[in-house]
Amino acid sequence: MSYQPMENYGMIGNMRTVALVGINGSIDWYCHPHFDSPSIFGALLDDNCGGRFRISPVAERVKYKQFYWPSTNILITRFLMTDGIAEIEDFMPVGPALDSPWYHYIYRRVRCVRGAMRFSVLCCPAFDYGRKPHQVAIEPNGAIFRADDSSFALSTEVPLRVEEKGGVGGEFQLQEGESRVFLFKNVDAVQCPCPPPEQEAEELFQSTVKYWQRWLSSCTYHGRWREQVQRSALALKLLTFEPTGAIIAAPTTSLPEVIGGSRNWDYRYTWLRDAAFTVYGFLRIGFVAEAAAFVDWLESCAAQHFVPGQSLPVVLTVGGDCLPPEQTLDLWEGYRQSGPVRIGNAAVSQFQSDIHGEVMDALYLYNKYVSPISYDVWVKIRERLNWICDNWRRPDEGIWEMRNRREHFIYSKVMNWVALDRGLRLAEKRSFPAQRKRWLEERDRIYEEVMSQGWNVKRRAFTQFYGSDDLDASLLIMPLVFFLAPTDPRMLGTIEAILEYPKHGGLASDSLVYRYPPESRIDGFPGEEGTFNMCSFWLVEALTRAGRAHPDKLNQARLLFERMLGYANHLGLYGEQTGSQGEALGNFPQAFTHLALISAAFNLDRTLSSRF
Structure with a gap:
């Protein structure tokens, strides 16, 4: 086989x-038991050695169609051939009790619809990113794959044979x-468990459908582009770690930002920057519990490192723990030979001062729309704001996590302003004891310095850092955070x-x-x-906000937004980037992009509706 396009x-x-x-x-990608655990199937990053679980028709000419069951995260892959129609229902059960025998597994049902x-089926796991050998045994109910510290079972009535690797x-x-x-499930049993009978399999399917449709019914968004907003919400829910409320940046590692390049990072973790x-x-679309759970993660798991x-x-x-040291998997070639494949992320050791603004904005929103924060949390906030007063002048690696330089990035300065601004608002709203005079000064x-040193008279624009002539799309955040x-x-x-x-010095090619x-x-x-892609949606939102006074900007915002919708894949999912041929690049799907889509859609729809 060869590598499939990411999209x-x-x-x-x-x-x-x-x-x-x-x-x-x-x-072609599956880590167990958690997002950042070692992979079991990793053909996405090494087609030859990564491991996969494939079910496909035995035919020369096949047309493929893939879609989600409406309002769910159940994936249907349909095969259309001259001899008939068939499909695979893929999902992981959600909702049943933790002691259910069908919890935490991959469910695949193949159905013949016509003809x-x-x-053919091929299940070839590669434990611990392919670094651990395993043994395979054919059982009456399928097969068991055993490594030193874990075993997985493939339960099925289909007769199996041992293959290579x-x-x-x-x-x-x-x-x-x-x-x-x-x-396909992690097991402790000596023998492979029986697959569920047809009736029980159908009940599992139906209960999972009901779970997702019931969850989505809490969505309060009913404006334009509702289907795309809801799909983004469903994707974000899948990227949420339910035991703690954290949300990962993306479920993959080392998918390249440049084919054949080395911009390959591990995104299977939680960035505090994503908090706000x-x-x-x-909150904008009605999922208060998810917003509250993320703040709970900030206050509990993450706070132990403050x-x-x-x-x-x-x-x-x-889980709120420190990341493992960044290392490379030299035995894997990377997606389309785009090595290295990395585990862990060296950004953990960087100084990125902007994160204080995002965290404070999140806590401010939580206090305003969900529940009042406690005095004990306020004491930690107060200490942090005093720290910002002492340290905001320091250069940092910035939002884009530069690995070759520290600069006075304008985005970081703006977000330090946000931290102090939200702290002042919170202290005023709750009458908390605070060093108001110092924070205000x-x-x-910060504001005066950004306006004097961040503004480039020659470019007639804010630029990336003090003294730079280069633009930076992250500065589109300025009106979004009320700077x-x-x-x-x-x-x-x-x-x-x-x-x-770009050839004229800008950053935009149409909506990209x-x-x-x-x-x-x-x-x-x-x-x-x-x-x-995230920056494209930030541009839409900046134009939307400007469009309240300039109708031409609003029309431009809608045009760019609807063009960006066309760069999603066939399921409405986005990678981190879009390549020169419209292909997905970077880790996939990316949470930040879907969050930016939701925010842009909400504000654009509200502004358009207010005109009529």
């Missing part, structure tokens, strides 16, 4: 881990109306500069927006990366 995948999961299912019926069809395979025929069930956007995105006198940690595991100093009025001439100038084509000029001199890495 060919759909995602199933159970709020602990996910699996990526290709449009050809192959599961007669022959299928420790896998099993087989073929089976289905007539119209017939089906076969395959369950997560809370805002969920050391007085030191910066906040940039990124943590979903430092907040104003600058959306109609301020300086903000409008920055938007107009970003809207120029680079995060900064796509040249290696910026971050020290070779190769031109793709455009950042």
Whole structure:
């Protein structure tokens, strides 16, 4: 087999881990038991050695169609051939009690809808990123794969045979109306468990449908582009770690931002930067419980690493622990030979001062819309705001996690302003004891410095850092966090500069927006990366807010937003970036992009509706 395009995948999961299912019926990525655990199927990053679980028709000409069962995260992969129609239902059960025998497994049911069809199945796990050998044993109910510290079972009635590389395979025929069930699950038993009977399999399917439809019924968004907003919400729910409330940046590692390049990072963790956007995105469309759970994670799991006198940690595991040291898997070639494959993320050791603004904004929103924060939490906030007063002048690696430089990034300065501003608002609203005079003075100093040193007279725009001539799309956040009025001439100038084509010094190719000029001199890495989907939605929102006073901006915002919808894959999912040929690049799907889509859609719809 060869590598599928990244955009060919759909995602199933159970709020602990996910699996990526290709449009050809192959599961090529699956970590167990959690998002950041070692992979069991990893063909996404090494087609030869990574491991996969494929079910596909035995035929020369097959048309594929893939979609989600309406209002759920149950993935349907349909095969259309001259001899008939068949489909695979893929999902992980959610909702049953933790002691249920069918919890935490991959469920795959193959159904023949019309005619007669022959299928092949290949299940070839690769434990611990392919580093651990395992033994395979054929059982009456399927097969068991045993490594030193774990075992997985493939339960099925289909006769199997041992294949090379420790896998099993087989073929089976289905007539119209017939089906076969395959369950892949971590087991402690000596023998392979029986697959559920057809009636029980149907009940599992129906109960999972009901769970997702019941969850989605809490969505309060009923505006334009409702289907796309709801799909983003469903994707974000799958990227939530239910035991703690944390949300990961993406379920994959090392999917390249440049094919053949080395911008390959591990995103299977939780960035504190995502806090404000997560809370805002969920609250805007009615998912209060998810927003509250994320703040609970901040207050409990993450707070244990808040050391007085030191910066906040940039990124943590979903359990609130420190990340493992970044290392490379030299035995894997990477997606389309785009190595290295990385585990862990060295950004954990960086100084990124902007995260204080995102965290404070999240806590402010939580206090305003969910529940009052406690005095004990306020004491920690107060200490942190005093720390910001002492440290906001320091250069940092910034939102884009530069690995070759520290600068006075404008985005970081703005977010430090946000931290102090939200702290002042919170203290006033709750009458908390606070060093108001000091915080106000430092907040104003940041503002004046950004306006004097961040503004580039020659470019007539805010630029990436003090003294830089380069634009940065992260500065589109300024009106979104109320640092600058959306109609301020300086903000409008920055938007107009970003809207120029890259060859003319801008960052935008139609609706596609680079995060900064796509040249290696910026971050020290070779190769031109793709455009950042998140930045495209930030541009839409900045134009939307400006459009309340300038109707032409609002029309432009709607046009760009609807064009960006066309860059989602066939399931409505986005990777981190879009390449030069419209392909998905970077880790997939990316939570930040879907959060930005929700925010842009909400504000654009509200502004459009207010005009009538």
